[in-house]
Amino acid sequence: xxxxxxxxxxxxxxxxxxxxxxxxxxxxxxxxxxxxxxxxxxxxxxxxxxxxxxxxxxxxxxxxxxxxxxxxxxxxxxxxxxxxxxxxxxxxxxxxxxxxxxxxxxxxxxxxxxxxxxxxxxxxxxxxxxxxxxxxxxxxxxxxxxxxxxxxxxxxxxxxxxxxxxxxxxxxxxxxxxxxxxxxxxxxxxxxxxxxxxxxxxxxxxxxxxxxxxxxxxxxxxxxxxxxxxxxxxxxxxxxxxxxxxxxxxxxxxxxxxxxxxxxxxxxxxxxxxxxxxxxxxxxxxxxxxxx
Numbered sequence: 001x002x003x004x005x006x007x008x009x010x011x012x013x014x015x016x017x018x019x020x021x022x023x024x025x026x027x028x029x030x031x032x033x034x035x036x037x038x039x040x041x042x043x044x045x046x047x048x049x050x051x052x053x054x055x056x057x058x059x060x061x062x063x064x065x066x067x068x069x070x071x072x073x074x075x076x077x078x079x080x081x082x083x084x085x086x087x088x089x090x091x092x093x094x095x096x097x098x099x100x101x102x103x104x105x106x107x108x109x110x111x112x113x114x115x116x117x118x119x120x121x122x123x124x125x126x127x128x129x130x131x132x133x134x135x136x137x138x139x140x141x142x143x144x145x146x147x148x149x150x151x152x153x154x155x156x157x158x159x160x161x162x163x164x165x166x167x168x169x170x171x172x173x174x175x176x177x178x179x180x181x182x183x184x185x186x187x188x189x190x191x192x193x194x195x196x197x198x199x200x201x202x203x204x205x206x207x208x209x210x211x212x213x214x215x216x217x218x219x220x221x222x223x224x225x226x227x228x229x230x231x232x233x234x235x236x237x238x239x240x241x242x243x244x245x246x247x248x249x250x251x252x253x254x255x256x257x258x259x260x261x262x263x264x265x266x267x268x269x270x271x272x273x274x275x276x277x278x279x280x281x282x283x284x285x286x287x288x289x290x291x292x
Contacts (some may be wrong), residue, residue: 006248008149012268018131018243021236026224026283029065032142032171035220035287038067043289044077044214046165047137054137056159059120060144063085068105070140075107083111088123115183120148124157135163142171145204146197150205155290159213162292174219174286175202178271182244185284187264189258190245201286213290220285224261226266227279 008015023029048054054074061067064087071083089095095115102113116123120141126132139158145151159168173179183191184200191198201217202258206217226244228237245262247254256260266272272281 003187005250005253008242008246008248011248012091014094014239014242014248016091018239021239022243024223025090025226025228025240026220026281028224028283028285031220031285032096032108033069034067035218036073037065039287040070040073040169041077042170043167043169044074044138047163047167048078048081051081051137051163053084053164054078054085054141055134056085057088057136057139057158057161058089059123059139060071060147061098061142062091062094064094064101065142067098068101069110070138071108071111075110076137080110085111086114086116088118089121090117090119090122092117098262117151120144120154120158125218127161130256134164137163137166138163138169139166140169140171142169143173144163145170145172146176148197149193150278151197151199151204155204155207159292161291162290166292168290170201170204170288170290171220171285172199172204173202174284175200175205175286176219176286179267179284181268182262182265184263186258190247190262192246201288204288208288208290216221216289218287218289220287221286222283224281224283225278226281227277229266230263230279 008018058067071085074083075081085206087098090100095117099248102108112289116126118126139161141158148154153162155170162168177200180200180202187198207218224241228234231237241250242248246264251259266281272279
């Protein structure tokens with residue numbers, strides 16, 4: 001049944017539209033900003049000690065909004081330090097947006113940007129082929145492990161790039177979020193592991209625990225207003241529903257029984273709460289911090 005449904009990630013234009021609506025209707029960036037300003041400075045406490053420059057790597061950085069806030073915190077922690085900031089991002093439109101944001105952002109004189117238009121696996125091949133051995137002091141992978149074929153191997157590779165005092169930050173939806181309930185219930189119908197993974201921090205923690213790898217775990221409470229998803233024919237509601245299900249035109253192309261069941265589940269208390277007549281989806285994120 002799922003094989004007949006077109007995956008959202010296969011339509012970049014519709015994906016970007018639905019993703020922007022997701023950001024507009026959720027507290028995703030707000031909760032990340034609170035984490036970046038409140039918690040990240042302590043995480044970055046030792047990465048630049050005794051160094052005149054630090055190497056930072058963003059994997060799946062998107063338009064760079066959160067990246068630049070993290071760089072700002074790093075510069076506050078180590079005033080005047082030189083930063084070599086590498087960006088791995090497969091979407092040309094996102095890289096262009098990132099570059100434009102950099103051009104408008106002050107106080108980046110000590111930061112050198114290198115953009116790689118490639119996937120994380122392409123970057124791994126790139127380093128191997130070029131025999132690049134540069135170690136990274138800070139690596140962040142925000143909301144990107146859904147789009148790799150083997151999340152555990154990806155984490156293992158990027159952790160191997162850390163310097164002695166380096167830190168790897170992974171942010172994904174939490175195992176306590178509405179996403180976890182949705183995916184656990186309809187993984188077979190909605191998820192295509194050839195294109196993306198229905199994965200939460202819970203699965204990553206299980207992988208790390210099995211390998212005996214220590215990590216710090218943070219919960220980032222977040223929510224998303226999905227009320228419009230329940231208004232038949234609402235264009236923005238349909239785009240949001242596409243984002244939730246990862247299916248292109250889910251409202252129009254999904255079998256009626258699947259659509260009805262998914263819509264019921266989205267109202268389920270483990271997914272959403274009704275507040276003042278609005279349906280508010282649990283979008284809680286999890287942040288994991290690893291050392292070498």
